[in-house]
Amino acid sequence: MFENAYELIVYIMTALGIYDSIFRVFEVLGIEYVLRIIIVFVEIVVLFAFALVTIMFLTWMERKVVAMVQARYGPMVTGPRGLLQPVMDGVKLIGKEDIIPDKADRWVFTLAPFIIFIPALLVFIPLPFGDSLVISNFKIGLLYIIAVSAISPIAILLAGWASNNKYSLMGAMRAVAQDISYTIPLALAAIAIVMFTGSLSMVDIVTAQGGTWFGVIPKWFIFLQPLGFILFLIASIAEMGRIPFDFQESESELVAGFFTEYSGMKFAMFFLAEYAHLFAVSGIVVTLFLGGWNGPAVPFIPVQITSLVYFLIKTYAVIFFAMWLRDTVPRMRIDQLLGLGWKVMVPVALLNLLVTGLLVTAGVI
Amino acid sequence: MNAAEELKNALPNSVVSISFQLDKPLAIIKKEDILKAATIARDMGFVHLSVITGIDYCDRYEVVYNFLSYVRKQNLVLKVILDHNNPVVDSLTSIWKGADWLERETYDLVGIKFSGHPDLKRILLPEGWAGHPLQKDYDMKTEQFVTIGDDGEDIVSTDGSNLLRRKYHGN
Amino acid sequence: METDELILNMGPVHPSTHGVLRFRLRMDGEIIKNCEIVMGYLHRGTEKLGEMKTYLQFIPYTDRLDYISAMPNNYAYVKAVEELAGIEVPQRAEYIRVMIMELNRIVNHIVSIGSLLMDLGAATMIMWGFRERETALQLFEQLCGARMTFNYIKPGGVREDLPEGFIPKLREWMKDMEKRLVDYEQLINDNEIFHMRMKDIGTISAQEAxxxxxxxxxxxxxxxxxxxxxxxxxxxxxxxxxxxxxxxxGDSYARYIVRIDEIKESLQILRQVIDSMPEGKIVSNAKYGIAPMTGSPSSVMTYFPRIFTPHAGEVYSRIEAPKGELGFYIVSDGTTKPYRVKIRSPSFCNLTAIPKMVQGLRIPDLIAAFGTIDVVLGDVDR
Amino acid sequence: MEKGGIRLDPVTIDTTKIKTIKRRPVTAIDKLEDTGMISTILAAREREGLILFSTIDQVFNWARLSSLWPVTSGLACCAIEMMATAMAHHDIARFGMEIFRASPRQADLMFVAGTVTKRMAPRVKKLYEMMAEPKWVIAVGACASTGGPYHESYSVLKGVDNIIPVDVYVPGCPPRPEAFLYAVIQLREKIKNEGYGAKWGLNK
Structure with a gap:
């Protein structure tokens, strides 16, 4: 309906009858752009607050899902059914001693957590949470997302190298090898989607999936691209670094992987970045293949709200799948994983791309 | 004919005497011929080297080997009697890889040396530990402490002041 | 390009060394060129303590060797002492011993498989396994009052008779276990990643083994x-x-499957033992002053002698413990304390093969192979 | 007004004055002394003069006691019972403690679960030193507390408190999982009464 959340806010304020008066104040002062900045700033604050709450909730959810699979209760004591547990963990980690090892590279060691945490949040910017609920509808949204998430291996490498610990270094090397090998099938699987839409904008991709075939089957790309969906899902789980592909951490082999030496708040940032990544990547999977925020309209409720609900339901379903997978399967071996990436997934993704291209050119779909 | 008698027939000069250890055939071997006897025992089908251990009898050391044959379902015990001053016997590592650690352990705890062992060093106690605990005259009164050096190696001393944070009430 | 070897110290505190073992790895990148095992971090001097304690006092120490399957340890020591002293054991006691040892074998294999899977990254199996283990431990607890360190088997018999309702509870547990075993197999055996991780890893031929x-x-x-x-x-x-x-x-997968099969076989043994459990005494009272205590409910409760003097002599006695051959070599000089106790522990001897198995493999394979060898550090270092 | 050993009334901070005062008025801390809770008293003594940070302390203490992450370090038999405590039946996760960190940097609590041998002692100490403050230690079982059945052995340290400070001792050989949980609850009680302003040097 609207291009982005800015226009939505302006529309709401206009509807409430306050926008014009505020705008006039700024107009008189000759600084209209300041109002624009303020509104964008509010948007970003809301987004980041939402992201942080989501991340905290995800850590709780992960522990509860693990507990459910493993026939346990999970956190119960702190807050109702342990809901306050992530808050407590966060406060505790803030209060922990911050250790920088003697032989570590101090600057890089301190910088690495930020380099991993900030891109994890930047991914949220072009992500359409609902109809009109997007911070910025880039024309190159998909490319931007792939590019930004490719920053995290650099941070991991910095962290692993700066720690001056053999386990950290090995974890970092593994993470980089893994991320590089899996970004390619990830991008190739995403390009097949772009062939349908002809646009890299995330909003366009979602809009293209609106409507149904025969009034029953939703027009999601998962039905047009089943192979692409599987490739993208596997690649994104590998990108997230979760079991069965959690080589960067792999507790039973490398103690704690690249963040072995981190403590306190810096460790918390790695921890949070992991879950931010989980949410973002699940959101991207939903946007590309599961119809994004599309869903049946509900009378009397604004589409912005229903679409947000649909998006969250789908995203949490994907997240639940990732958590479930983590509790069920063992870890692969790094060479097997790289073999899978280069020998199976890249050729299959290319083939998928070729077939899709032919079909689209022939006008079949 | 039991296994010990067979062994005596094969090596009449090496076997000092044969008897029984409860129901298991036992042969006492001259200490320089243990490798020969063990090879023959293996060829007789006693492929499983179950245990090597040493016993300190104050006037002598005895090294006991227990072999088992999976096919014949029989035991064979070999024994070597060593001098108390210089307990050295040939190592069986050339025949059984599994003898490696058993011999190291015997060296570590009882103090019997195995000549021909590729890497005879302490296994359970850290390098530098004074005495062999299973010798009867081992000094149980003296406390020994271990600290770690720069490369993670163990340093043994009787002074635990680097390690302990309060007065130590050991016995 | 010039490359250098990496020397990696895994342990003694490392999540997948099952305790306090240390691997000293010489590595070329991720490939293990040489693996040296450093141990002794849990060396508690049990053999020396064996010389300092009387025969009966030493039984609790055997519990703490292989603390996951303590009952076979008890039994191995007691069997050696019984052979040394020539004690006859009543049939019922032998049946109870075998029953409880087989139960302990199942518990041991559950823990072994669970921790193997945890090292491979799938933590669910160990949680499920410990659920069944916990109910089994409750059975142990009913029997002898302890969950892990039993001190139950004594020379000449067992300490106490079966409590009331033990057999029905055991049957129930076995029925439950059979159902759970199907769950385990569904969770693990059909998993492609598990096969990838375990097959052709840590292979050792029969000859070498x-x-x-x-x-x-x-x-x-x-x-x-x-x-x-x-x-x-x-x-x-x-x-x-x-x-x-x-x-x-001869690979890791084979060793894992053998454990699963042994659980089934042990359930089979348990069933036979329960079905043909004879009535009668649980302690032999002939020779060493073990007298039945009158007035006790089943009138088979007995005293055990505090002081116990077998003949002078030596014995090597072995049993098939869950982890392998467990042997006790005891030298008696005719006094109340053994002259020498040597423990031939399965974990110690099985661990010898690890450097051979993992040559040229990677760290994850080392963990997989090590997990299937099933080592308990109390048993290795004694 | 004083409650639970924490002074709530606003007092101007004058540390020099506090140091020179020889006789303090009777406080809740002194009352604690009668009950013999030495560790609590020591923690309270450290907090002498700490006024401003009492609320922060309360918040942090609550967070700390709610999220005790143990370090994965099993030494011997008790480690198996530690595992059993973490498993489904006893489920230490209820206290938010199921995150066993393999890296001591990220852990708050060390279960010294098992016999500390002479050879292991410096490693245990190093592990403790690697942990980030604030950190706690629970000595689990007879061996870690006193040497236990191995007290006479030549290679066993007679109590881990000879090398590192211990907060809670758990008897048993090995202790049951219920005893573990009880020890955890005791430690939570202890943390509730600790003060950190002093440790950070904020009130000097």
Whole structure:
């Protein structure tokens, strides 16, 4: 309906009858752009607050899902059914001693957590949470997302190298090898989607999936691209670094992987970045293949709200799948994983791309 | 004919005497011929080297080997009697890889040396530990402490002041 | 390009060394060129303590050797002492011993498989496994009051008779266990990643396995049809119908499958033992002043002698513990304390083969191979 | 007004004055002394003069006691019971403690679960030193507390408190999982009464 959340806010304020008066104040002062900045700033604050709450909730959810699979209760004591547990963990980690090892590279060691945490949040910017609920509808949204998430291996490498610990270094090397090998099938699987839409904008991709075939089957790309969906899902789980592909951490082999030496708040940032990544990547999977925020309209409720609900339901379903997978399967071996990436997934993704291209050119779909 | 008698027939000069250890055939071997006897025992089908251990009898050391044959379902015990001053016997590592650690352990705890062992060093106690605990005259009164050096190696001393944070009430 | 070797110290505090073991790895990138095992971080001097304690006082220490399967340890020591002293054991006591040892074998294999899977990254199996273990431990607790360190088997019999309602509870547990076993197999055996991780990893041929002195499931996984219960039958095993589970491959997967098969076989043994459990005394009272205590409910409760003096002599007695051949070599000089106790522990001897197995593999393979060898550090370092 | 050993009334901070005062008025801390809770007293003594940070302390203490992450370090038999405590039946996760960190940097609590041998002692100490403050230690079982059944052995340290400070001792050989949980609850009680302003040097 609207291009982005800015226009939505302006529309709401206009509807409430306050926008014009505020705008006039700024107009008189000759600084209209300041109002624009303020509104964008509010948007970003809301987004980041939402992201942080989501991340905290995800850590709780992960522990509860693990507990459910493993026939346990999970956190119960702190807050109702342990809901306050992530808050407590966060406060505790803030209060922990911050250790920088003697032989570590101090600057890089301190910088690495930020380099991993900030891109994890930047991914949220072009992500359409609902109809009109997007911070910025880039024309190159998909490319931007792939590019930004490719920053995290650099941070991991910095962290692993700066720690001056053999386990950290090995974890970092593994993470980089893994991320590089899996970004390619990830991008190739995403390009097949772009062939349908002809646009890299995330909003366009979602809009293209609106409507149904025969009034029953939703027009999601998962039905047009089943192979692409599987490739993208596997690649994104590998990108997230979760079991069965959690080589960067792999507790039973490398103690704690690249963040072995981190403590306190810096460790918390790695921890949070992991879950931010989980949410973002699940959101991207939903946007590309599961119809994004599309869903049946509900009378009397604004589409912005229903679409947000649909998006969250789908995203949490994907997240639940990732958590479930983590509790069920063992870890692969790094060479097997790289073999899978280069020998199976890249050729299959290319083939998928070729077939899709032919079909689209022939006008079949 | 039991296994010990067979062994005596094969090596009449090496076997000092044969008897029984409860129901298991036992042969006492001259200490320089243990490798020969063990090879023959293996060829007789006693492929499983179950245990090597040493016993300190104050006037002598005895090294006991227990072999088992999976096919014949029989035991064979070999024994070597060593001098108390210089307990050295040939190592069986050339025949059984599994003898490696058993011999190291015997060296570590009882103090019997195995000549021909590729890497005879302490296994359970850290390098530098004074005495062999299973010798009867081992000094149980003296406390020994271990600290770690720069490369993670163990340093043994009787002074635990680097390690302990309060007065130590050991016995 | 110039490359350098990486020396990696895994342990003694590392999540997948099952305690305090240390691997000193010389690595070329991720490939292990040489693996040296450093141990002794849990060396508690049990053998020396054996010389300082009387025969009965030493039984609790055997519990703490292999603390996951303590009952076979009890039994191995007691069997050696019984052979040394020539004590007859009543039939019922032998049945109870075998029953409880087989139960302990199942518990041991559950823990072993669970921790293997945890090292591979799938933590669910160990949680499920410990659920069944916990109920089994409750049975142990009913029997002897302890969950892990039992001190239950004594020379001449067992400490207490079966409590009321024990057998029905055990039957219930077995029925439950059979159901759960299907769950485990669904969770693990059909998993493609598990196969990728385990097959052709840590392979050791039958010849080498014997040469390295491997015993137990580790040897049977290499295709050697051996089982101490068959080769040197003890207790009531000759009367029981069971088979030694073997697999020919000799890799990690084979060793894992052998353990699963052994759980099934142990359930089979348990069923036979329960069905033919005789009535009667649980302690022999002939020789060493063990007198039945009158007035106790089942009138088979007995005293054990505090002081116990076998004949002078020496004995080597072995059993098939869950991890392999567990032997006690005891030298008696005719006094109340052993002159020398030597423990031939399965974990110690099985561990010898690890450097051979992992040569040229990677760290994850080392963990997989190490997990299937099933080592308990109390048993290694003693 | 004083409650639970924490002074709530606003007092101007004058540390020099506090140091020179020889006789303090009777406080809740002194009352604690009668009950013999030495560790609590020591923690309270450290907090002498700490006024401003009492609320922060309360918040942090609550967070700390709610999220005790143990370090994965099993030494011997007790480690198996530690595992059993973490498993489904006893489920230490209820206290938010199921995150066993393999890296001591990220852990708050060390279960010294098992016999500390002479050879392991410096490693245990190093592990403790690697942990980030604030950190706690629970000595689990007879061996870690006193040497236990191995007290006479030549290679066993007679109590881990000879090398590192211990907060809670758990008897048993090995202790049951219920005893573990009880020890955890005791430690939570202890943390509730600790003060950190002093440790950070904020009130000097």
């Amino acid at each position: 014997i040469n390295y002195g491997l015993t137990g499931p580790s040897l049977r996984g290499s295709g050697v049809d051996y089982d101490m219960r068959k080769i040197e039958p003890y207790s009531i095993y000759p009367d029981i119908d069971f088979k030694a589970c073997t697999r020919p491959e």
